[in-house]
Amino acid sequence: MRAGRWLVYLFLGLLLVLYILLGGAAHFYTDWLWFKSLGFQAVFWKTLLTKAGVRAVAGLAVFLFLFLNLWVTRRHFSRPLKVVAGEEQTLQLNPWFDVLSRRLLTLLFLFGSAAVAMIFSSLAGAKWLSWEQFLHPVGFGVQDPFFGKDLGFYLFSLPFYVFLYRFAFGVVLFTTLTVLLIYLLADPLKGYGWWRSPWVVRHLAFLGAVLFVLKAWGYYLHQFLIYYSERGAVFGPGYTDIHASLLAIRVLCFVALVMALVSLYGGIRGSFSYPAGAVAVLVAASFCLGVLYPAVVQKLVVEPNELERERPYIEKAIAFTRMAYGLDAIERRSFPAGKLLRPEDVAANRDAFANIRLWDWQPLKQTYSQLQEMRLYYQFHDIDIDRYRVNGEYRQVMVAARELNQEQLPQQAKTWVNRHLKYTHGYGIAMSPVNEVTPEGLPEFFFKDIPPQTTTDLKITRPEIYFGEVEAPYIIVGTRTGEFDYPRGDANVYTRYRGEGGVRLGGLGRRLMFALSFQDYRLLLSRDVTRDSRVLYYRDIGRRVRKIAPFLRYDHDPYVVLAGGRLFYLWDAYTTSHWFPYAEPHGEFNYIRNAVKVVVDAYTGEVRFYISDPGDPVVKSFARIFPSLFAPLEEMPRELKDHLRYPEDLFLVQAEMYAVYHMQDPQVFYNKEDKWVLPTELFGAEEVRMEPYYVITRLPGAKKPEFMLIMPFTPQNKKNMIAWLAARCDGENYGHLLVYEFPKQELVYGPMQVEARINQDAQISQQLTLWDQRGSRVIRGNLLIIPVKDALIYVEPLYLQAEQSRMPELRRVIVVHGDRIVMESTLAAALERLFAAGSPRSPAGTMEAAGRSVAELVGEANALYRRAEEALRTGDWAGYGKNLSALKEILTELEKRTRAADKVYK
Template sequence: MNLKRTFKLIVVLLLLFLVFLGWGAHFYTDWLWFQSLGFQRVFLTIFISGWGMCLATAAIIFLVLFINLLLTRNTIIQAAASRPVNEGDVITISQPSWSKYARSGAITLLAALVSLIPAVLAGMALSDRWIIFQQFFHSTPFNIQDPVFNRDVSFYVFQLPLYQFVYRLLTGTLLLSILAVAGIYILAGGAQRNFSTILQNRTTRYHLSGLLAAFFLLRAWGYRLDQYHLLYSERGIVYGPGYTDIHANLLAYKILFVIALLAATVMILNVFLSRFRLVLFTLGAWLTASLILSGIYPVAVQKFIVVPTEREKEKPYIEQSIKFTRLAYNLNKVEKKTFPAGRRLTAQDVQDNRDTIENIRLWDYRPLQQTYSQLQEMRPYYELKNIDIDRYTIDGRYRQVMVAARELNQDQLPPQAKLWVNQHMEYTHGYGIAMSTVNEVTREGLPQFLVKDIPPTTHTDLKINRPQIYFGETTNNYVVVNTKSPEFDYPKGDENAWNTYEGEKGVHIGSPSRRILFALSFKDYRLLLAGGITSNSQVLYYRNIRDRVPKLMPFLTYDSDPYIVVASGKLYWIWDAYTTTDMFPYAEPYNHKLNYIRNAVKVVIDAYDGSVNFYLADQEDPIIQTYSKIFPGVFQPLSAMPAELKKHIRYPEDYFMIQARKYAVYHMEDYRVFYNKEDKWDIPTEIIEDKEKPMEAYYTITRLPGEREPEYIQIMPFVPQNKKNMVAWLAGRSDGENYGRLLVYEFPKQELVYGPMQIEARINQDTTISQQISLWDQRGSRVFRGNLLVIPVKDALLYVKPLYLQAEQSKMPELRRVIVVHGDRVVMEPSLAEALPKIFGANGEIPRTSEGEQQQNTTDNNQSVAQLASEASRLYDEAMERLKTGDWAGYGQSLKQLKSILDDLKSKAK
């Protein structure tokens, strides 16, 4: 029997040793990873803070529980003692069956174990709350005071969370102690068959009275904290305190604070008075006062005082909610301008704004994703996961482009190639990018690539000297580089090209001890058996940037779309990061998650070596200033970002959409208008594919009214609530000194400006367009309706919507039509270059400016016979292609254009 127990003990100890060893190996490899990136101080701060939080929390819970349980020890021993029991005429000596365990040492050990279990569990669960302690001790003032308690906002953001945490921790621990102690005394009384004896016991009376006194003292503190939480009230017509909160609930908390102190005093006096009824009366009085003051009284005030004159009663609170919400989302810095309604462009306006027209995005990222996959993935194991939108100066021209990183997805390797060596030592990285212009289309309706193929080729001045992508959005596994075996670089005909990693941001794994530790950490024994690892070998892990960056800075909130950038011949990821909180007073939350946000940080990740840099995009933000104090030297000024990268920072998508949704309501600054929601705006909808969906913000290059140069901006139109016409549009600026500025252009309220769904309706009502779409959908193909773009040109609006055609058996959508709407004209043509002259006349055409751009269908009188003949041949081929697809309208149009060319040839022949 002893041998069996010894064996079980050995097994348990061995398992515990392996668990600890695995944890220790993971800890050490994480330390090496942070060290390789130069973030070892961040690692130590997070580690010490997390464990400090865990130990402090566990210690508080353990001590409170253990001390209270120890105080019951004598009562338990007395309850276990032998005592005479009168059973009729017979007196017997009775002793509980568990009395043999009721020894002082055993009780102490049991109390320690019972206290330790919840302490450890709670400490581990709450260890990730370390940031609130660090924020408390490194807080930065906002220099904004709340109007109720006149405290700086930093109190609510950095200090109140810690007070609330400590209060909840102590209250929970104390209630657990009261329940445990009361249960023990009740059981002890049951064992002695005399509850009154236990309750009259001095130790019991002192103990329970002391615990209840401590509870009421804590509750009094809780009422003080509850007063501050009124600034986050959701009971009124606006977020934050209303009339009832200030004149009823606040008064209730102040009275209840006094009552709780009085109750604590009564509990202390009960130690000497020994009046159990007094305790019950005090508890009843407290509960009754809570019900009346916190429940009945506020309801009465709201119903009989506020409701009859609600708007005027709530006036100051509505104004404060508007003010603080605008501050929280940085809407107070939005610049307002007017935009004329009903203006018409001329052909000359189109020519004068060629930089805008040539950058209208005809490619929707959704169908383009499929097209990119078909044309540029090259091999099954390559994946162009996301299409990003950016701008570059290419051959001297400022152009908007679509770009995607060609990453390696090992899940797509052939089954026979999914060997450990292949997945961890040979297939280690993706290769290059694909880039196309946003508005150019080949004759086949496919994108016109600026950068394509493997190795990357381009006819522009863009250069990519380091195309390997070791770190990206799909690279999830670890790899070992600099081994004796070269790494697969890219396919090259019937052979492969090979490469060796030249970076220094990996962790060296050459020594046997490190291989053992990494094998334990990764839970992969094959790392120990792998050949080819040398003293120069490095292991690259946490390669997915969505894991890599948050592991370094877990307290930041990250944008949903990191994007790839070409700069100085290398590939980088730029990722926007936000500082957020849900504790900004008076500010209405967004999605119940946050009520303050700033785009405070730009994160740059080298796609080749994985190095990470954090740049401050908003140095005025108090939260990022606090983080800078916690982690000194981590955040660099934006001026330290390389100039080539700085050209690609942009107004981030998620931040812009949050601001747009909030501004749709909080542009109303007059309390009367806000109360009635007279001028509430909405995000418009549009038809995507064949469904109505909320419109997404979109980037474009345009020259804003009054500006001399075109710039990269993000746009979101607004429509009135429950209506479809457009009332304004919001612009987020991205270039140069204007970066981060928000502009809103409002239309005159008395004039009609078509909104996106009204334009969609006009498109649907056009018989030519609707017939063409119906015809395509009936002949083994599917029409995909892309984004509707509202493009500001000079002082007017141009609406552009692309149409894509995809055969049922194909996964490669082709851009086949462009719909342009301006004024009372709706036209659909094969290209934007053909659509504009239909609206603005021949002078509205876009001159051919780059190789591969689609030729215009209007001809110049000075064209040569050879050029005309070539154009005639092209139009004939186009007409035949349209005939095959059943595009009768397009077929007739091509014949008409062909006749015009033949007439020109005839005139030249004369």
């Protein structure tokens, strides 16, 4: 009875093992089909075979080395042990002899070595990319300052050498400790010490010598690692590292080699004291030369005159850090302080003012969700900022893809057929200009509703979204079940997938593989699925793209693009490394380039990788490893290329590094005299760090407006603005970085200073308090600092959100320029009030009437009259009186001019 039960357990266990093995094989097969469907089967096989090859070589080497050393210890178990009792000595068989035969011991050593080899081989397999980069290095054409090696050595060769050293040292050290433990266990009687056995001493001395040789190699490699030292005034080697640590490393390398010879000599003599003494000597030398000596040099030589000692090393650190982050390509320009715009400047820069962003993505996402999601199962994952040529005009827009989120389906609708056959895709986009608002405070739409409706010359011919940012399960298209396309009234419209994306399901064998891979038996039972049906899986672009190229770092924000009537996702990818010499790290890396642009077709799932920085050696190395993966940027369709934008993540990294590394004078850098920081602003009611923002404006001296990314800077511990950084995004200027610096002796308001001025404005603060007391919540949007001509204008939107609503409405726009602050219901009204009702040159809000044209005076009079009426409606008697006084002044001037004209006429 008991035997039968064990047979059942054995049978079930075998079935479980078989299921696991079949599941693994099925997953491998479906992954290969997926790569093949995208045209990347060469990438699949290259990655797989490289990992397998590295694991096989590393595992075999570890197995042979460990097993041979264990096999040598086998004779120690069968030899007699000498037992000392008083003055008598007797021989006694090792007690292990009766337990472990030589054959059993050999089997134990075989299995143990194999298990350890598998563990080490998995560690080696994870470094397959280092091996490939080692085989495919690319030179930078720049040499390091101390060893004269091309920088490519540090990014492609040194990482592999360091890994190989650590791997080999770990294997030998593990083997040595294992052998030592075996010798201890093999002599439980302790009557004859293992350290007195010449055979044991020779074995351990040989392993010790190997460790010493590896340690010498480690010291040799360590001299190159001084480029990542954090000891001195800057990241990288300083005076102490070059004049003390480097010398110590080279001496220790020689000492380690000598100690290897000492260890071998001790093995020949059969004396354990020699290898033990060698270890003690190396430890003492490491402490004295590697720790004490550099500390003394740092304390007595460097610190009393640190700046002069460190000056040449600070210069090198600045130069290499700027090179690593592309800061050396930033062009510096001066920007005047205190310049103010006149009404004619506004007219001349109408295109810039027409694209000032009033909608922030956080409140707009809520508004989009309320107005345009249409059904529970639709979702706007993100709001993206881009630019389009709309009806002949260059417009900045907010755009979002309407994706399908099956998790939002009603519970009763989450059937297998609905999740995998029927609800397969999202539909269309919502798009609105950044600055247009309806009278109700809602966005004006360029694209809205389902099917997409537009009043522009932009068209969508393929609105279906099968691949997007929302996590989605696998689906099967081309089945006997119609796919839900979009809702229409009380009914639904159905469609069939017409693309070539995904993998053809095929016959029973392939269908079984998919069922095992997806762990879904219903794939085998569904009658709606045919041989010609296609399986679409890995549909969220994050997982999809990373599965193809996991060695790239990706921007946090892929963005949807409408091009040629189709929807695509553009995603910026970076090549990074933490091995760039002399460069200060930023988090996990100290080198970064936006070397790749990824395009994903939202309908077919086709993925393309385009090299956007062909001068980057790291992407060149990847292109040599995977020659079929990348294409030159010139092959990207023109309509997609027009929507390339400088990525936010890279720009933010560069801005943070440039805030420190714009200081190129060693003394200024050492004292951090001119350190900048990224500013803060008020968003809602909280002070948050300002984010980079996209704008369309015209740079000083430029002939036409362009799309760019901007970030202001403020000095350390101060709130005024000191400079602003711009990344150009259009055409041949793409990627050109400019920093505009203000005169240090003049005040330019920073974001928080402008926020404080807004808070101190009596009329604005009174209005905000009033709104907050009427069941609404005021949301202060992002403060945008817009450069126009040679002046700055500050714009901040205000949103109102009712307590019972999740739909923020844009109700006011605050504009600050010079000494004036105005708040109006629209940007146009604010600009009219700002530039027609008074010059920014006058703190009182009016300017001298003389010297202006009659038309200007009439326009100002009308604006003052409207402001007086508004003050009267709100009960602002002080404002009402002030505006009437200003209006009287203008009317007086008009009367004088009329009388003068009459005299001339007469």
